[in-house]
Amino acid sequence: MNLIFKALADPTRRRVLELLRQGPLTAGELSDHFPFSKPTMSAHFNVLREADLVDTQKVGKTVVYRLKLSVLEDALLGFAGALGMRAPKRTHAKPATETETNPWPQDR
Amino acid sequence: MAARPLITALIVAGVLLGAAVLIRTAQHSGVIDADLAGRAMQALIGLMVAFYGNFIPKNLGRARGIESERRLQPVLRASGWSFTLAGLAYAAISLFAPHDTAPVASMLVIAGAIAVTLAFVVRCFAARNAGNSSAE
Numbered sequence: 676m677n678l679i680f681k682a683l684a685d686p687t688r689r690r691v692l693e694l695l696r697q698g699p700l701t702a703g704e705l706s707d708h709f710p711f712s713k714p715t716m717s718a719h720f721n722v723l724r725e726a727d728l729v730d731t732q733k734v735g736k737t738v739v740y741r742l743k744l745s746v747l748e749d750a751l752l753g754f755a756g757a758l759g760m761r762a763p764k765r766t767h768a769k770p771a772t773e774t775e776t777n778p779w780p781q782d783r
Numbered sequence: 784m785a786a787r788p789l790i791t792a793l794i795v796a797g798v799l800l801g802a803a804v805l806i807r808t809a810q811h812s813g814v815i816d817a818d819l820a821g822r823a824m825q826a827l828i829g830l831m832v833a834f835y836g837n838f839i840p841k842n843l844g845r846a847r848g849i850e851s852e853r854r855l856q857p858v859l860r861a862s863g864w865s866f867t868l869a870g871l872a873y874a875a876i877s878l879f880a881p882h883d884t885a886p887v888a889s890m891l892v893i894a895g896a897i898a899v900t901l902a903f904v905v906r907c908f909a910a911r912n913a914g915n916s917s918a919e
Binding site: 696697698699727739743744747748749 | 836837840849852856860864
């Protein structure tokens with residue numbers, strides 16, 4: 676349960692889960708929504724995978740992520756989103772630095 | 784639960800049987816009356832439905848292809864949520880509703896969950912057929 680709370684505490688990871696609610700996405704498609712580097716996003720994906728909130732499948736050279744939330748975890752995600760901060764949405768004008776948008780950089 | 788579904792199912796069955804024995808023992812010793820014993824057993828069944836409904840979106844297998852998964856995901860989420868909420872409602876109705884309405888109301892709640900799931904399944908198939916016909 677600790678892993679789940681740790682995963683849901685970060686707004687970027689919550690935003691990843693919200694994006695996956697629309698359906699499975701590749702790592703590249705997910706990363707396109709964030710101004711972070713690939714290693715940073717990979718670390719976020721690893722936290723989500725360790726918490727068993729996402730499932731991965733290798734298709735050729737790409738990794739496809741799919742949502743793996745139980746109803747309780749889905750409700751926790753909703754509560755965390757409602758009570759916590761919303762993850763930054765990608766702005767094409769000027770990418771923000773990681774420290775500006777990620778309030779918990781030590782999680783990476 | 785995903786790694787050990789059989790063990791989890793056996794544990795749930797054990798808990799249900801243990802609870803049934805406890806309730807029957809409490810009834811025979813006069814701690815609770817027959818009405819409350821029956822209600823408690825129905826509530827346990829409702830909680831079991833909620834427990835399994837909770838894991839529906841997490842445990843079912845992969846569809847073939849990303850597009851199929853995109854169509855399937857809302858079905859799994861809707862069925863998980865509807866069965867979890869229906870199970871909790873079933874338990875609450877079994878415990879607190881008047882004796883004459885509780886059986887009908889609890890069955891209606893479960894039927895509602897099944898109807899919601901079927902509606903999403905039909906929508907999923909319709910989306911698939913629409914995709915197939917547009918591809919042709």
